[in-house]
Amino acid sequence: MLNQTIISLGIFLAAAPETAPRPVPLTRPEMKRLIEDVKVRTPRIPMPELTDADRQALGDRADDYEAVIRHRYTPWVETRRTPRASGPNVEQEPGMTLSYAFKTQLFWIVSRANNCQYCIGHQESKLLNAGLTEDQIAALDGDWSRHTPAEQAAFAFARKLSFQPYAIGDADIQSLRRFYTDLQILEMVISVSGNNVSNRWKEAVAVPQRKDEGGYSRNTEDLSLPRGTYLTPTSASFEKLISNVAPIIFDTATGAPTRDTISRRPALESRTDVERALTQARSRKARLPLVEEHEARTNFAGAAPEGPLPQWVRLLANFPREGTRHLNTIRLADEKSDLSPLLKGQLAWIVARQDGAWYAVGHAYKRLRDAGQTDEQIYALDGDWHEFSPRDQSLFTVARKLAASPVILTDADVTNAVELAGPRDVVQSIHYTTSRSLFDRITEAAGLQLEN
The missing domain is CATH 1.20.1290.10 (AhpD-like)
Structure with a gap:
């Protein structure tokens, strides 16, 4: 079964712009x-x-x-x-x-x-x-x-x-x-x-x-x-x-192509299936080459984090200049924004679950546990969010929609989030979500082995 969002639009943007994304x-x-x-x-x-x-x-x-x-x-x-x-x-x-x-x-x-x-x-x-x-x-x-x-x-x-x-x-x-x-x-x-x-x-x-x-x-x-x-x-x-x-989706009655905006993501897996997938990610072998740690540190010239280097850093080290740029994008979003560590962990989980990126899901899980979250609190992020504040729900909505497809996020979604959370937190949540979309795609395409 697919978690599917379809928003029907005319080519001339007949629907109210604040509640409708742009047509296809x-x-x-x-x-x-x-x-x-x-x-x-x-x-x-x-x-x-x-x-x-x-x-x-x-x-x-x-x-x-x-x-x-x-x-x-x-x-x-x-x-x-x-x-x-x-x-x-x-x-x-x-x-x-x-x-x-x-x-x-x-x-x-x-x-x-x-x-x-x-x-x-x-x-x-x-x-x-x-x-x-x-x-x-x-x-x-x-x-x-x-x-x-x-x-x-x-x-x-x-x-x-x-x-x-x-x-x-x-x-x-x-x-x-x-x-x-x-x-x-x-x-x-x-x-x-x-x-x-x-x-x-x-x-x-x-x-x-x-x-x-x-x-x-x-x-x-x-x-x-x-x-x-x-x-x-x-x-x-x-x-x-x-x-x-x-x-593109097609009209079921006429078979003609429509300009409807659509996002498809598989229904989120059960907790049991998530745990099984994370176990498998801990034993898989990376699909693309990793640089040895000492060489990676040399290539990054001080930009690499302290401690044992995770596989995603060693992957990026194959290209020192471009890799450093993306390393900084990911690290600065984590370290420099005003968002709380808990909120960043929650957004990382929501985005990774949308992307089906198991290496990233594992990293988000560890971050949330380090922030004091229980498994029940973590897996509640896969639900309807009724236990969370309206502010958090609005930011979660921005992250989930933006992760699934850039254009199903509407003016109304962003306006609601700005009213509840303020423009700073909305912009930083958007920026953080974009950095996670980068992390998810790089790490899952490479099939990296989860370290924790």
Whole structure:
């Protein structure tokens, strides 16, 4: 049986925006219209009043919604004036061999599967600037036969790890080994998991798209190319083709595809089944390579935690530069936020249970036990939450929905949480949930052995 959420919508957002997520565009022209509309959407977190010190620190970003929200509520997250260096001409970390264009295609697949229309828009411009044509991008959505078997295998894996992380198993990794080395698979896992973080953050707080994004955006000197709009022409061969990537449900009466937003997660396992799964996770062997502890500490140059290194740290150590970035994302979310250790443990449990990520479930269980929780209190998080305060229920709802799918979290969900918990705790809960979605996907795709 599936724990299923379906929200029926029309393409023109006929339902009240505060109670309905954005619809799933079926075709490429519909998708372009919706990603263009993201430029005028209303952010979900009220903009805080800025002090003179805030404005001085933010500089020309003082009117930028996302920069202000991060500065005020997640100050440990670096908000640089320029984004992390990326692009087709940026030199990759040694050991990473997948091309920029290929990983951007994976990001596009992830964002389409998650219906993150903000991120789809960014990847559209990046792919154009990387040299792909309009039809090549359109084929990502509707015709994978134009791609090599290796690319098709990677696309299918990226979609599954994003939308169905609980279903990833040995066979998925083994199928990729026909075309890729283990380090390339790990590179893919880390990249796709990071894409899922971006999708969840952008959609949860509802970041508006820049007004000048679209087409070739700002990254070309050729003024003859379409810029500043996503409403570019679509060729006739793709104009009416239904998406092959977006999760689509069909009308039971007519059989026609709908634009309903859907999230599917398996019904949560019983306590007995959870305990059995955790026992199995303690004896399994990692699917992807781990770095020896002394080498991992050298690779991380002081960023690694004290004590015996857990497998997730040794996994990330395969790529010192990118691994350090993700290590810091996970550790800072745990160590620097204002959320209580108990609440972070509860959110980690809820997200890991949604993702079916047993290594992460085991870590969340230990954290909750260390916080003084009994087994009965821990497993109550799988229930209807009637024993918890309205504040906690609102934050749990944000985490559970956001874990399952970025777009089933509605304006009303976030507004309710802000009213009950305040904007700081909501933003930090969203950020923490995104870091757990990263942790869940990396550790479960790699099939790590639970240490405790």
